Structure formats: structure tokens, C-alpha cells
Amino acid sequence: MERELTYRVPYERLIRLSRSAARKAYSLMRLLTLIAVVLFALVISGLVVFGEELRDWLEGDLGIPFGVDLLFIGSLLAFLASILLLRRHQIRLLKRRADFDDTIRMTQDDGGLRFTTSGIEYYLKWPGISQLLLEHDGVVVSHGNLFFLVPDRAFAGAADRLAFIRDVYGRLSENARKISERHVRSALEDGAQQAAA
Secondary structure, X not given: OOOOOOOOOOHHHHHHHHHHHHHHXXXXXXXXXXXXXXXXXXXXXXXXXXXXXXXXXXXXXXXXXXXXXXXXHHHHXXXXXXXXXXXXXXXXXXXXXXXXXXXXXXXXXXXXXXXXOOOXXXXXXXXXXXXXXXXXXXXXXXXXXXXXXXXXXXXXXXXXXXXXXXXXXXXXXXXXXHHHHHHHHHHHHHHHHHHHO
């Protein structure tokens, strides 16, 4: 069965979709984060409301100087640690859903750039590339918030890398060139100097 659909999704709907899909996909993570925030707010509220009583009890009866301050610092550290642990857990969940270590094959043709793995395929048409960036370890092309890194080690050498940058930059729309120019200027200038020498 062959099917072809044509449709548009407004940006506002994509934002709502991103939020609702994240809530559904990571509902437990959202709940645990909410619990951590509520517990921290309750502890801080308790320290504010019962601060004098706690100070008298901790310093007077137990002999702990700066007890309320220590409780505040301890609860803040516990809150930050819980957020860090929850973030790490979410990253582990994400890595179970997709293979981020899969081999990527980038193909350039007259229409654009194709990024393929065993599980996905993205085709960025030349007008759809919104920016070209250089990182310390490679070249990045983007479409909105999708960023594709082509590592320097994937190129045959510096000349091949420079040819790729020039070719992609030359095919960008005028707006994408304006956005990208400051990021790739040094590479293009270095390449022009090397060609002149």
C-alpha cells in the first residue's frame, strides 16, 4: 500500500507537541522532578516559618551552631544532587530508546545532504540548511534546532574539509550565509590564503 500525505504543522503546535510528548514519554521523570521541587519548597518554607524555633532548638538544646544555615545548605545540596541524578537517569532512558553510537553515512548530492544510519535518514535540501558552523572537531550543518556534526576525521584531509565547507556555504540561502559567515570566515580566508601561496 502506497500513501502520500501533504500537510502543515504550525510552529506553535510543534512547541505544544514537544511539551506534551515529553510529558508522556518521560512521565516518571517529570513526576520525580516535581516531587524534588515541592520538597525543596516545603523545606525552605519550613525554615522560614519555624526558623527561630529551629535555631533555639539546634543551637540551645543540641549545641549545633548555625544549625538553620546548615539545614538550608544541606537541603539546597540535596535538591541540586537530586536534579543532577534525575538528569543522568533521563539521559540513560534516552540512550535506551535510540542508538547514538550508530555509524553515520553522510552523502552529498545536487539536492542537499543525506545523513543515514541503520535506523534513521535525514535529508537536508540546500534551501533547508539554516546555518553552517565550525566546531573544534568538525563541521556542523543545521536546520532549525537539528544539528548534524561531520567530524574532521571523516574527511580525507584539510583540503577535503575546506572543499566541503566552501561547497555547502556556496549553496546556502542568502539569510543562511549571513548567519553562517562569521562562523566560517576564518576557514574560508585560510583556504584562500593557502590557495594563493
